[in-house]
Amino acid sequence: MKRTAARKLIEQYFYQLTEGCGNQNCKNINCASSGELKPMTPNEAAGHALKLFSQEAKLCERHPSKIARTNLPSKSNTQNENIGGICSIPSNDTIISQSSKDGTKSNNKYSSASVPSFLTEEALYDIIDECEANDSYSPLIRTIGEVFSSIENLSRSFAQEPFSPSSTPNVENPEQVSGLNKEELRHLEGEKDKDEDSCANISKNVILPLDIASLRRAYNALFKLKTSIFENSLINALVTLAGNLQMELPTRKDTDNHDDIVNVLLIVFEIPSLGLGDFIDTALPAICRASQWLPVEVQATLARMWAGPGRTNIRNILQNLQQLITTRTYGTPFHRDFFIQDENVITSATKLVKILYYGNMLAGVLESPSLRYTDEMSDSMDESFLAVKLKKNITPEDPLAKILGIHVLDCRKPYLPFNEFYNEPLSDLVEMDRDFANYKSELGIFSGKFSFMNYPFILTPATKTMGLYFDNRIRMYSERRISLLQAVSGHPSPSNPYLRLKVRRDNIIDDALVELEMISMENPNDLKKQLVVEFEGEQGIDEGGVSKEFFQLVIEEIFNPDYAMFTMQNETQTVWFNPTSFESSAQFTLIGIVLGLAIYNNVILAVNFPMVLYRKLMGRKGSFEDLLDWNPVLYSSLKQMLEYPDPNLEDVFMQTFRISYQDVFGTIINYDLVDKGHKIPVTQENKYEFVDLYADFLLNKSVEKQFRAFYKGFQMVVDESPLEQLFRPEEIELLICGSKNFDFDELEKSTEYDGGYSNESQIIKDFWSLVHAFSLEDKRKLLQFTTGSDRVPIGGLSRLKLVIAKNGPDSDRLPTAHTCFNVLLLPEYSSKDKLKDRLVKAINYSKGFGML
Incomplete structure (x- = not known):
């Protein structure tokens, strides 16, 4: 604690003991106003004030710092003499009188002039x-x-x-102050006269x-x-x-x-x-x-201040700004010539939220920037047929982030959860097509257009997905225009506007790998075209539904234990790269391409990777804290080692810098984290080094070959998209895997009806009654049957826009579906029991595509 702060606190306690706070209902037993404190002499009060200071006792709020006054009656002067250097500092009357023309001091009255x-x-x-x-x-x-x-x-x-730092003694320990007498305390204050001189000399x-x-x-x-x-x-x-x-x-x-x-x-x-x-x-x-x-330098200073002394008020400031944005969002009449991006108060408040956003990260738990991947991830791919140097679209670094020296990936735990920065009313109202146009105009020849895509922290993941969708679709439509222009101009071999894959259902991995290999070798940019899949021997036309099943089948095959490309973490049921896999890098590249194509074509996948994978995809190496959701048991064991305080750590844990792990056949493999690691015991001095090396090996070095190939395949599809700018790792997981909230009440509210059905039709009431009674597994099957995917899209089931259409009168036919358009064709069955029988059979025994 600084000297002046200590002096002020002791002074506050002294006047609280001698004069009180002025509150007649005061309950503080250490305040004269409470009536419970017996009168003290000035010396007793000074000694007791020191004691209260050392105990950090409660201070009353009304007058926490009464100031000694030089022109008080003689009793007060006597008190000031007794407490010596504790209280003899310039009075507030002096401060007030500085602005008055006559320079006179008022006693206890504020001069109205x-x-x-x-x-x-x-x-x-x-x-x-x-x-x-x-x-x-x-x-x-x-x-x-x-x-x-x-x-x-x-x-x-x-x-x-x-204050003068050179003369400030170390008084951070209150117990050191409590044992001092008045003369020692005066010495602790560090020659008060010098302090006053230094104050007077300040410009x-x-x-x-x-x-x-x-x-x-x-x-x-x-x-x-x-x-x-x-x-x-x-x-x-x-x-x-x-x-x-x-x-x-x-x-x-x-x-x-x-x-x-x-x-x-x-x-x-x-x-x-x-x-x-x-x-x-x-x-x-x-x-x-x-x-x-x-200026950006002032923004950086503000962010640091809000991250430091002002951090406890971050939530209040954020709530005020969010309320202002929401009020303006609801209260402003927007129209085709005046969009939400044109509302000056909303945009300027959003810019302030950005400063708070960075301050929130600075106030949280940050990791070293050294864990970020450098350009070597995109510079080489020497063991794969996809040896193509990627021309990744590098997003310009935010000037504020650059000055602060942070990146969102550096923040392990923000002071406030990131989702508190979402503004849902704004996200629901913003027109992402217009916003995307503004975003592109800033990067092009135009400027001055505001885009919320440059402030993605304020948009919900579902809204940001629309921005990514527009970016992907524009690239797809651009390929179609090029193909059309080539055909019209008489080009001998116009390019195909689609990425077409023809595969056999029983040999889907090999077929997909061969076709994607050829495409990536001839023209990797074809991967950015709209995907169209055809199953050999089936009549289905791909308007989205066939592609969904293609992705599902590929994922099922790839994670099949027989391939041994991935291992299952039993504690978390997540999958991770097999460090001893015999599969070629091309196989892992295929998985990366599939993951990228799923994002690019707006398809949700049934994958269960740990969060560290998405952090690595965004450019951050795995570290010790990532072990928590990768292997909680191992994380807990290493955490115990780090927290073990006694010097006998070596004897208790009996661990060296050699670790062991199993391959797919159960064979134990030893690995030295450092040279001759088996001879180096883990001690109190080197335990942090051991933990960091251990985590680095498990999450980075042991799977470097597999992840590098996987990353390359992923980047071949998404390298030019604003994916990394818009989404954080946890949002990427949501984008790929979908939501885990199976709220079928939401789905019922958003469902539309056609062909004569309405929400009041008896069969519709029976349908939802049956669906709500389904198990979670059957609900997943229903989603798979009607939409082609058993996953919940980002933003919830309300975004599916399911349509239930009448498919004739009562009959023995099973329900059918157009998965490309989320349409369920339901005959008007005569009874609820018949509806249940036909619906259960349809969702359990349907597979493949045919023409109705």
């Missing part, structure tokens, strides 16, 4: 006291208007007290850092009053302040000092009622509009 040019915690307490005593709040209203409307005045308010141009704790106590005292007293004055002052900021910021050079702007914004966003009433209607929008002019 003077308004302070800046505020301190103590000054605000005194103004409130004077207003309450006189039953007039004009001084408070004038002070708020004067201070909060001015950049200069507000930036100098609630500043930390200056008026220097903006001191903000004392956030003091600011919050001041706001707490202010907002105990009726807000109607000062609300209008504060709102008007903030609007004026915003106007001053809008005029000031564009004229400043990047090299100028912006500490005053940082202090101003920190003070403003600490206001407790900023998200309520007229504040959110008037003041907050004005501040947001002004903040869009902030």
Whole structure:
């Protein structure tokens, strides 16, 4: 604890013991106002104050820091002499009087003729006291208007007290202070006269850092009053302040000092009622509009401040900004000439949320940037037939992230969960086709268009999926246009506008591998065309449903234990690369291509990879913390080792730098993490090195060949898409595997009816009654039968848009489905029992495609 902070706290305890807080209903037994504390002499109070300081006892809120005054009656002067250096610091009257013309000091009264040019915690307490005593709040209203409307005045308010670091002794341990007498305490304060001289020599141009704790106590005292007293004055002052900021910021050079702007914004966003009433209607929008002019260096400073001293208020600031965005989203009449991207308050508030987003990451748990993959992942592929150097579309690095030196992949655990940054009303209303056009125009010849795709943290995964969908579809349509132009211009061999695969159902892996091999060798860009699959000997025309089954069958075969390409983690039921697999890299490349094609063609897959795989796909190496969902038992064992405090770790764990693992045949394989690792025991000194090397081997080195091939195949499809910019690893998993929430009530509400059916038809009521009673396995089969996939799309079952159409009167036919269009054709069966019999048979015995 700094010297001045310790002195102030001891002083607060002293006056709390001798004078009290002024609250007649005080319950604090260590406060004179409670009536439970017997009178003390000044020396007793000083000693007891030291004791309370060492115990970190409770301080009353009303007057936590009464200040000694030089012109008090003789009793007070006597007290000041007795407590010596503890309390003899400049009074608040001095601070207030600095702004008055005559320079005189008032005793306990606030002079109505003077308004302070800046505020301190103590000054605000005194103004409130004077207003309450006189039953007039004009001084408070004038002070708020004067201070909060001015950049200069507000930036100098609630500043930390200056101190001389060279003379500051180490008093971080309160127990060291509690045993000192008055003379020793005076010495601990470090020659008070020198402190005062150093304070006097500080230039008026220097903006001191903000004392956030003091600011919050001041706001707490202010907002105990009726807000109607000062609300209008504060709102008007903030609007004026915003106007001053809008005029000031564009004229400043990047090299100028912006500490005053940082202090101003920190003070403003600490206001407790900023998200309520007229504040959110008037003041907050004005501040947001002004903040869009902030230089990136100031944004970085704000992010660091919110990540440090201000972190406990991150959620309140976020909620205020989100509420402003939501209010404007619902309350603004958008039309074809005025889109949500054109609403200045929404866009400027989103830019502020971005600063908070980075601050939220900085306030969380960050890992080393050294764990990011470098360009070697896309520079070589020497063992695969797909030896094609990828021209990956590198997204320009965000300037704010660059200054802060962080990436979303570095954040192991944010201070607030990332999903709190989603704004669902905004996500539901934004037109992603327009937003995608703005996104592309920023990257092209146009500029100045706002796109939420550059602020993906605020969009829900379902909405971001639409942005990715537009990007993929535009590439597909572009290939069709090229093919058409070639045909029209008489090209001898116009290109095929589709990626066509013809496979045999009983030999699907080999057929798919051969065809994809040929395509990737001849023209890898063909992988970015729309996929069309044909099963040999079947009549189905692929409008999406056939492709879904193709993906499902490929996944089932690839993860078949007979192939031994992957191993199953028994504890988590996830699959991982087999480090001793005999399959060629081409097989793993095929899986990467399939995964990329699934994303590119908007198909959900039944895969169960651990989260570390998606982190690796996004460019982050696996580390120790990734073992938690990869192998929880191993993670727990290593965690116990790291937390073991005693020096006999070597004897207890009996572990060396040699590890062992099994291949697919059960053979034990030994591996030395370092040279001659079997001779190096794990000790307290090297246990962290052992854990890091162990995790690196399991998640990176042992499967480097397999993952490299897998990654290359994946990137051959998605290398030019904004996938990495839009999605975090956990969202990639959701994009590939779908949601785990099987809410069939959602599906029922969103289902449409055709051919004479409605939600009031008896057969429809019977249908949903049966479906809700199905087991989860049967529900999956129903989804597979009607949509071609048993997975829930990102955003939930409501996004399936299932259609149930009448397929004639009662008959013995089974229900049928058009999986390409999510249409269930249901005859009007005569009874519920017959409906159940036909429906169960249909979902259990259907396979393949035919013409109806």
